[in-house]
Amino acid sequence: MTEQRSELDIIIVGGGVVGCLLxxxxxxxxxxxxxxEARAYQPQQGHPGFDSRTLALARHSAxxxxxxxxxxxxxxFSTPIQSIKITDQGHLGQCYLDSQSQGIEALGYVISQQQLGTMLYSALxxxxxxxxxxxxxxxLRLAQDKVTLTLASGQVLSTSLLVVADGGDSPTARLLGVNSNIEDYAQVALVANVECELPHKQRAFERFTEHGPLALLPIGERQAGLVWSLAQTMQDDFAGLTDEALLSKLQQAFGYDLGRFTRISRRTLYPLRLVTSETNLLHRCLILGNAAHTLHPIAGQGFNLGLRDVEQLAAILASHTGQDPGMFSLLNQYHQARQGDQRKVIGLTDSLVRLFSNQYAPLVVGRNMGLSLLQGCQSVKNLLAWQAMGYAEKQDA
Known part of the structure; x- marks a missing residue:
């Protein structure tokens, strides 16, 4: 094959949601x-990475x-989240967050990753x-003034800045010699959509069950996106359940706030790990999104964190139009600006997994006391709500 050459300012590796968003x-x-992008887009199905998993867009992200x-x-295509109810199965501790008390239109929005990805791809x-x-x-080869890529097709590309956004366990990061730190939670996420007897009234639910944390996100009027974090040892048992048996287990764990669960979609299970790259910054290279940090879904912050990565990088590059986008001062400005948010969200998510996936009696008592105290302290609830919406502090409505 004849070698073709092309010079670009920025090459984004990964045409999934984060790459398209940037x-x-x-x-x-x-x-x-x-x-x-390694995988072809299908005319009717979009990109293989745009799967049916439900995303909770923080208000800032939306x-x-x-x-x-x-x-x-x-x-x-999205459903607003007007309130969030947090409970612990078999215990009295609970907490409510709602948009009305914050004086805003919604705490966040729910959309399928497939719909969001297709929307972004179509716009491009x-x-x-x-x-x-x-x-x-x-x-690939790093030089002082550029990064040179050799593609499987035989094309040779050069760029001032390489942005790695090809998802968790990034093959491009490995080519760059960047290893990942992996914390295996010994859990799997069971993901599906369920139909409910009663309207959800744009309520989201986070419930801590004997099997693991369970989230239900509102879709349409009577559907909800289910993300249930289960111990890895239960994977085969849950995978083998009939729809009726799984709905029965879900009903027992969740209760009847939404009446009876009447139907469940095709389910998927995937392993849950905290994966963080050893570094997100190299010479003329940045690592973004899940390629940089893959989080547990317990707080729904993974995509929102990646979106803020994109937002910060795009703002810096746009404000330095005409300059070399891969020069160290710009990339380091991005790196320094993002470190605090990334560390805070990764640390908070990891702490929540360890606290709410644990049935050790003193921890259960302590977390239920914490939920009860939180419910009674509006100022702390306000802080929690605004952080969950993707803001460092309260914003003007």
Missing amino acids: ARALKHTDLKIGIV HYLWQLGFKPQLSQ QSQDLQWHCPDKIDA
Whole structure:
């Protein structure tokens, strides 16, 4: 095959949600951008990475997508979260968060990853981008003024900045010699959609059960996205259950706030681990999203953290138009700006997993006392609510 060469300002490795979001966020710059994606987009199904998992968009995340021009699509395809009820099975401790007490329209929004990804990908079709799909990186070389990539197709690309956004266990990060720190939670997530007898009234639920944390996110009027974190030892037992038997277990664990669960979609199970790359910054390279930090879904913060990575990087690059996008001062500015948020969210999520996946009696008593105290302290609830919405502090409504 004849070798073809191309020079770009930025190459994004990974055409999933985070990669597409970054390309869209840079739409109004004059940067020449390319995307390298290993898996082909299917005409009817979109990208294989745009699966049916449900995403809880923090309010900040939704508002950023609005700024990028996606408010009409989000209004059509997402469901607002008006309140969140947090409970512990078999115990009295509970806490409620609601948008009305915060004086805002919603705490967040629920959308399927497939719908969000398809929405982003469709918007990029009218944007001046260089697509390499399906294609992958066979080799790369870092030089003082550029990064050179050799693709499986035989093309050779060079770029001022390489952004690695090809998901957890990133093959590109490995090519760069970046290892990952892995904390195996010995859990799996059971993910499905369920139909409910009663309207959910735009309520989300987080319930800590004997089997593990269980989240239900509102979809439409009578559907909910289920994410149930289970001990790995229970994976085969739950995978083998009939729909009726699984709904019965879910009903027993959750209760009847939504009446009876009447139907469940095809379920998927995947392992839960905390994966963090040893570094997110290299010479002319940045690692973003799940490639940099893959989190447990207990607090629903994984995608929201990746979105804030994108937002910060896009803002820095847009404010330095005409400069070399891969120069160290810009990349270090991004790195320093993001460290605090990343550490806080990763630490909080990890702590919640250990606290609420544990049935050790003193811990159970302590966390229920904590939920009860939290319910009675509005100022602390306000702080928790705004952090969950993706803000460091309370914002103007």
